[in-house]
Amino acid sequence: MHIPPPFHSNHFFCSLFFQLEDGTAVYSFMPAIARWKLRKRIEKLENTVTNVENSPYLTQTSSGAWNDIVNMNRRSITSSSTRKVFGRDRERDMIRSMLREDDSLPSSSSRKCYSVICIYGIPGSGKTTLAQYVCEYEKEDKDRYFDTVMLIYVSKTYRLEDIFRDMLEEITQSRHSEISDCRGLEAKLVENLRGKRFLLVLDDLWVNDENHEKLLSPLNVGKSGSRILVTAQSKEAALGSNRLIPISDLEEEQYFSMFMHYALDSTIFDDREYIPIGRKIAKKLNRSPIAAVTVAGQLWRNPDIRFWQTTANLDVLNKTKGALWWSYNQLVVDVRRCFQYCSIFPRRYELERDNLVRMWIAQEFVKDNDGNNEDVEDVGQSL
Known part of the structure; x- marks a missing residue:
């Protein structure tokens, strides 16, 4: 039997060939433009899956359910509520005042143009x-007051190249992809910071990192009065500063207001x-x-008053880890698998929603359990 080529000579239609289990050949015709779109979509999906499979993070072991849940919760909660900050106005104003304090000393060639302030506390306490x-x-x-403000997520394992790119993007709104090496990025950073008073926020900084000195090396070209604001789990990560702020x-009422806002x-x-x-x-x-935001998110998803009453009687909520574990177990099995999949990526990794959904689909995590014949991509977008 002669099998026609995949694309018909007609510019508007192409043929698709299928072979059933009994050997029957079936042909179907569809507009060429639709076939082209389908092919491009498949290619994009295959490239995405290949990139994930080749990722070095697939071979890393997870740091445990506690850290995974804490890290995932840094994304915006899925609810109708808008982002709102509760009970931090006094601390915000205090820190802003500290950022403007005159800490000038007699000039010295070794004098840094910046000083460091550190906010420290346990994970999930509101430092970020x-x-x-x-x-x-x-x-x-x-x-x-500051010529440029940079908010950079650091985390325990980070690449200096990525941090420099993030800093440049905050300053210039460009990733500078044309620069391939760390030295070139550092030079570009020096160029853009020279003579400027900057505020650099290093969020989630960890102690005993040999890269800290390299991370700070391009900063001293800034204008006197520049500041580094660090958030860390321990005050030992304060980069030598004695200006320490425990979170x-x-x-009680502020906490309750925040809880109900999300619940x-x-x-x-x-x-x-x-x-x-x-x-x-x-x-x-x-x-x-x-714990407030995570537990409240589950209550928001299930507004049945009986569910609220049952939740109020749970002793597991008395500890933060227990509250997070309870919230995790409220997710349906398929959603939990999607959640677990995200742990293969490093902390603070920016995931594009569409790409993540396609990766979930490639792993067969997304299913139409309600039998509504809904497109799996639409199902994935709703998770």
Whole structure:
């Protein structure tokens, strides 16, 4: 039997050849443009899967459920609520005042143009939120004090090249992909920082890293009065600074307001039943911001008052790890697999939604469990 080539000579239609299990040949015709789009989509999916399979992070072991859940929670919570910061205004204003303090000393050739301030505390206590809050106000200040503000996520394992690219992107809005080596990126960074008063936020910095000196080396070309704001789990990561700020607990009412902001669906107009139950749940969480947002997210997804009542009686919520583990177990099995898959990427890795959904689909994690014949890509986008 003669099998025609995949593409018909006609510019508007192409033939598709299928062979059934019994050997029957079946031909189908579709517009050439649709076939072209399908082929490009498949190629893009194959390239994405290949990149993941070749990733060195696939061979790394996970740091455990606790760190995975903490890291994943740094993304915006999926809810109808808008981002809002609770109870950090006083600390924000204090840090902004410290950033402007005159710490000048007699001039010296070895004198650094910057000083360091460190916010430290346990994971999930609100350090990153506070640092972002400070940055937002500095960027929006009409009497702008700093010429440039850079918010950089560091984490325990980082590549110097990536950090330099992130810094350049914050300054110039470009990744400078044409520069292939770390030395070239450092030179470009020096060029763009020279003579400027900068605020550099190094979020999630860790101790005992030999790259810290290399990381800071291009910064001393800045203008006197520049600042580095560090967030870290330990004050030992303060880069030698004695200006240390322990992250404080939120006031009880501020904490409850934050919890209910993320827990209560905006479509519920009569919240009188929910408030006392929500207060009982919030008290169990020991004022942990990450526990509040994570548990509240599950309550938002299930507004049934009986679910809230059952949750309020759970002893597992009394510890932060228990609260996070409970929230994780509320996810359906398929969603948990998608969640686990994300742990192969390094901390703070920026994932594009469409690419991530295609990778989930390639691993057969996304399914139409409701039998609605919904496109799996649409299902993945809703997770």
